[in-house]
Amino acid sequence: MKKAFLNSFFMNRLHLPALFQPRGFTALVGVLALFLAVLAEPAMAQAVAPTEGFGDGPKLVIALIALVWVILAGLKTFSASMRSQGVRLFNWNKVNAVLMVFFLVVFMLFVLWHFLKLMKFTLPVSASAHGVELDGMLSVTFWITIAVFALTQVLLFSFALAYRYKEGRKALFYADNHQLEFYWTVVPAIVLTVLVLYGTKIWREITQVQPAKDALKFELFAYQFGWQARYPGADGVLGGHDFRLISATNSMGIEETDSAGRDDLLVSEITLPVNRPVLMKLRARDVIHSAYMPHFRVQMNVVPGMPTQFYFTPTVTTKQMQEITGNSNFVYELACNKICGAAHFNMRMKVNVVTDTEYATWLSKQRTYFRRPEPAQELLSAR
Amino acid sequence: MSTLAHSHDPSHGHGSHAHDPAHGHDGHGHHKETFITKYIFSQDHKMIAKQYLLSGMLMALIAAGLSLLFRLQLGWPDRTFPWLETLLGEWGKGGRLDPNFYLALVTLHGTLMVFFVLTAGLSGTFSNLLIPYQVGARDMASPFLNMLSYWLFFLSSVIMLASLFVESGPASAGWTIYPPLSALPQAVPGSGLGMTLWLISMVLFIASALMGALNYITTILNMRTPGMKMTRMPLTVWSFFCTAILGVLSFPVLLSAAVLLVFDRSFGTSFYLSEIYIAGEALTRTGGSPILFQHLFWFLGHPEVYIVLMPALGLTSEIIATNARKPIFGYRAMVGSLLGISFLSFIVWGHHMFITGMNPFLGNVFMILTLVIAVPSAVKVFNYLATLWRGNIRFTPAMLFAIGVVSLFISGGLTGIYLGNAALDINLHDTYFVVAHFHIVMGSASMFGMLAGVYHWYPKMYGRMLDEKLGYLHFWLTFASVYLVFFPMHFMGLDGVPRRYYQFTGFEFMTEWMDMNRFISVSAIMATAAQLIFFYNFFRSIRYGRVAPQNPWNANTLEWTTPVERLHGNWPGEIPHVHRWPYDYSRPGAPQDFILQTVPDEDLPLAARGRPTNEALSGAAVTERAKTPSAQPVASSSVFIARLLHRIGLRRA
Numbered sequence A: 001m002k003k004a005f006l007n008s009f010f011m012n013r014l015h016l017p018a019l020f021q022p023r024g025f026t027a028l029v030g031v032l033a034l035f036l037a038v039l040a041e042p043a044m045a046q047a048v049a050p051t052e053g054f055g056d057g058p059k060l061v062i063a064l065i066a067l068v069w070v071i072l073a074g075l076k077t078f079s080a081s082m083r084s085q086g087v088r089l090f091n092w093n094k095v096n097a098v099l100m101v102f103f104l105v106v107f108m109l110f111v112l113w114h115f116l117k118l119m120k121f122t123l124p125v126s127a128s129a130h131g132v133e134l135d136g137m138l139s140v141t142f143w144i145t146i147a148v149f150a151l152t153q154v155l156l157f158s159f160a161l162a163y164r165y166k167e168g169r170k171a172l173f174y175a176d177n178h179q180l181e182f183y184w185t186v187v188p189a190i191v192l193t194v195l196v197l198y199g200t201k202i203w204r205e206i207t208q209v210q211p212a213k214d215a216l217k218f219e220l221f222a223y224q225f226g227w228q229a230r231y232p233g234a235d236g237v238l239g240g241h242d243f244r245l246i247s248a249t250n251s252m253g254i255e256e257t258d259s260a261g262r263d264d265l266l267v268s269e270i271t272l273p274v275n276r277p278v279l280m281k282l283r284a285r286d287v288i289h290s291a292y293m294p295h296f297r298v299q300m301n302v303v304p305g306m307p308t309q310f311y312f313t314p315t316v317t318t319k320q321m322q323e324i325t326g327n328s329n330f331v332y333e334l335a336c337n338k339i340c341g342a343a344h345f346n347m348r349m350k351v352n353v354v355t356d357t358e359y360a361t362w363l364s365k366q367r368t369y370f371r372r373p374e375p376a377q378e379l380l381s382a383r
Numbered sequence B: 001m002s003t004l005a006h007s008h009d010p011s012h013g014h015g016s017h018a019h020d021p022a023h024g025h026d027g028h029g030h031h032k033e034t035f036i037t038k039y040i041f042s043q044d045h046k047m048i049a050k051q052y053l054l055s056g057m058l059m060a061l062i063a064a065g066l067s068l069l070f071r072l073q074l075g076w077p078d079r080t081f082p083w084l085e086t087l088l089g090e091w092g093k094g095g096r097l098d099p100n101f102y103l104a105l106v107t108l109h110g111t112l113m114v115f116f117v118l119t120a121g122l123s124g125t126f127s128n129l130l131i132p133y134q135v136g137a138r139d140m141a142s143p144f145l146n147m148l149s150y151w152l153f154f155l156s157s158v159i160m161l162a163s164l165f166v167e168s169g170p171a172s173a174g175w176t177i178y179p180p181l182s183a184l185p186q187a188v189p190g191s192g193l194g195m196t197l198w199l200i201s202m203v204l205f206i207a208s209a210l211m212g213a214l215n216y217i218t219t220i221l222n223m224r225t226p227g228m229k230m231t232r233m234p235l236t237v238w239s240f241f242c243t244a245i246l247g248v249l250s251f252p253v254l255l256s257a258a259v260l261l262v263f264d265r266s267f268g269t270s271f272y273l274s275e276i277y278i279a280g281e282a283l284t285r286t287g288g289s290p291i292l293f294q295h296l297f298w299f300l301g302h303p304e305v306y307i308v309l310m311p312a313l314g315l316t317s318e319i320i321a322t323n324a325r326k327p328i329f330g331y332r333a334m335v336g337s338l339l340g341i342s343f344l345s346f347i348v349w350g351h352h353m354f355i356t357g358m359n360p361f362l363g364n365v366f367m368i369l370t371l372v373i374a375v376p377s378a379v380k381v382f383n384y385l386a387t388l389w390r391g392n393i394r395f396t397p398a399m400l401f402a403i404g405v406v407s408l409f410i411s412g413g414l415t416g417i418y419l420g421n422a423a424l425d426i427n428l429h430d431t432y433f434v435v436a437h438f439h440i441v442m443g444s445a446s447m448f449g450m451l452a453g454v455y456h457w458y459p460k461m462y463g464r465m466l467d468e469k470l471g472y473l474h475f476w477l478t479f480a481s482v483y484l485v486f487f488p489m490h491f492m493g494l495d496g497v498p499r500r501y502y503q504f505t506g507f508e509f510m511t512e513w514m515d516m517n518r519f520i521s522v523s524a525i526m527a528t529a530a531q532l533i534f535f536y537n538f539f540r541s542i543r544y545g546r547v548a549p550q551n552p553w554n555a556n557t558l559e560w561t562t563p564v565e566r567l568h569g570n571w572p573g574e575i576p577h578v579h580r581w582p583y584d585y586s587r588p589g590a591p592q593d594f595i596l597q598t599v600p601d602e603d604l605p606l607a608a609r610g611r612p613t614n615e616a617l618s619g620a621a622v623t624e625r626a627k628t629p630s631a632q633p634v635a636s637s638s639v640f641i642a643r644l645l646h647r648i649g650l651r652r653a
């Protein structure tokens, strides 16, 4: 009698318990989340102001937790009292099943949001020739994986809802299907084979080619915590080096006795002429570093005792890239990307890509590595 | 000894085992347990499992705490937090983290999570708990070695944590401890005493892992109860088996890498050192190769990631089948892919080294092998989906976490396809893309597997049930926050943002991620806070949880035939024999929707006897109905290996 009354009261007139039905419940959670978001917005904005601690952040969080707690506790007592009257508010299995699909929807929107909003924060078009190839490969991989991602996640969460426990239903006894298994082994294998063939092709083109004769050679030297670059002089040849020669006045350990090195230039910013192949020679002084120029899709570790190199062709000048990105302050940057100690995060070097004429002017202004073009007489005789 | 004798004498199954409660039918046997032998130097696999679990949980809490400290730095690089100085002294001077200490935090966080939580805490707990239970043994092959394994692990944990208290700080060369950074105290303060402690701790850890793994392998091969063929083992046991083999074959290589590093650090050798000028002098030790260390490290390192993941997948298989009330789809393919992954994981290590200066030709080889490993991984995902399909799913907290594992494994596995491609890796290596990849596929998926396991087998550990509603809350909060934390990191990686950076203020192109970093930090705090719900639930339920019924999930495996009360020796009477595989769920004709492995065909109605065949599909969804298992190209090799292992097992039994 009482139960019937309650049922009719809530179900038919006020529709209150609908809120606690799984569908309604998820809606409730959604509204709640929205509410919290609106609430959090100004506080977040306000929280940016202080320079110490979190500002009002923690208070806000505590308030939110308290709020959620109160709501949950309320629901709990309510559901307990209802249960004592024989009304079961929650079918938890169903709640969870519905939440699965709710999660799927929110998750997919979340992913979509990332692509719409965050993609523009990611790297602009490649500033190097091989990078364009590489980006093509990236987008092929992207479309393949995103399709598999969407398909499998959708199946996973919707199976969760569709096949949730129902009283009296029996699961299908279905232990294998060799044909199906054969297909879902072979199809990924084929797709991956395509990716591998494509990938090895590009990898070989990038790393296993003979550098062009007219390639600009320069040396990049990494140390804790900074970079130095050395350009060959007019002879186009970098002088020899030996780590034992490193000293306060010879920071890269260049052999002063090697005549090829005497006209080498010490530069503080890498400057490259556009569209000319570059062979970047890498050397480290102390620990492993990594020369990373994301805009050029260039990265190679810099290993003490084991010179490495990277061969590429910059194709977009800094000025052009400023136009492309719409950011007049845009600069190319070189970062260290292998943990190397305390100031690892601060190992930056500026990279400029310029036209040939600008390059020639820039080059003429660089000073030689050794202040004196000829090695000091006393040094030579000391040897 | 023949199989005949074997099947007639149940006490035979545990060979050399010292305890033999088979003749103590009162259950507790005839020997007294003191507090020390029961709780501390226990040789009981169940107690050791709990010791591992509690240690793992503690380490997880500490590791998460460390991560919050550095997330604080990343999220709010422009603020000071005076309490940091109170907490950390010199390392938190002026309320800001010291950059060296930041690196130490990152290093210790990674080390603790990968080795102490997800290797010891996960494998240690569940291999110990479930192997004897599920193969039908009274204990491990060597309970003593098992005890030793835990205590070595304990010692190594203490030493690792102690490194937090040395003046020059803990190791800070990253969890991968690449030399020369890790070899030279001049390079970073953490490479002083902190690194020494790291190495000592890891040597002990490796010894512990080996003892554990050898024990697991021996137990699985030799101590299965009559009828428990290799092909009737639950996938949990299969996954522990593969994991243990990986550990035995790969951990010694890490040991050798570590020992050589010790030599370089302390005895003047130069295995890894060459042409180094540091702190104002040129080292006289030359001729070594830093790349050698990376080869050795990743020869363990890659198998290690599967050592971490496979047990989670095993637990997931079991939990999904049980709660979907369906046989796991493609049991043989599941075993086959475990074996395939195990084998392949030894020959893909070079994908961590594409741009180290390693000969680029090798890059091709490792790229091919790496993408091959994605195939068995894909098979596993599809099989999970097929297991859910047309099931009758009960969403226990364990099941929720198991579904979480599948979702995370998909998300993180797919990004592996980017990274495994040497060409793409040029621009992604060591960026946040990698951080996203491995935190999702290894960190989160394995952690979810572990949590699923705890929710599912808690009744077997404590005889009580965890609170389900708190479990739901825990799951949903954790699941949401894990994606909130790690998904955006892909995009930071695609923008070329490097990992292990103290702050992102020095570079023009990284500054736009400030807000995102703050968002991630807030989400990380939320994720950690959600774990407190779990801790509360865990400890509260030990005393106040609902008393567990005999078989709370109506599962098929042997552990649910043991009494709820803990019992040294597991079964009060004879060890039950096994008559079927573990996945007879919802078998047509059976009186219930599960059939314990111990039930012989004679006890079943005629319709439910014999070799299980697929139920006819109604509707037109799939028209091709599989016949009784025939040798298909996919399964045959796995079946062959399974048989082979089976042979070995029989011969030794």
Ligand code: HEM
Binding pocket: B176, B305, B306, B308, B309, B351, B352, B370, B371, B373, B374, B377, B412, B413, B414, B415, B416, B417, B419, B420, B421, B425, B428, B429, B430, B434, B437, B438, B441, B442, B443
């Ligand atoms: C589909 C299969 C997978 C592929 C193809 C794959 C590929 C890769 C590659 C190529 C890297 C190196 C990235 C780099 O440093 O530039 C990597 C990193 C990593 N992967 Fe995977 N992965 C896969 C699945 C997994 C799984 C299942 C786990 C763990 C359970 C895992 C854990 C890791 C970890 C921990 C790292 C980073 C190690 C570090 O540098 O600190 N991966 N993965």
Ligand SMILES: [Cu+2]
Binding pocket: A289, A290, A336, A337, A338, A339, A340, A341, A343, A344, A345, A347
């Ligand atoms: Cu660095």
Ligand SMILES: [Cu+2]
Binding pocket: B301, B302, B305, B348, B349, B351, B352
């Ligand atoms: Cu790997």
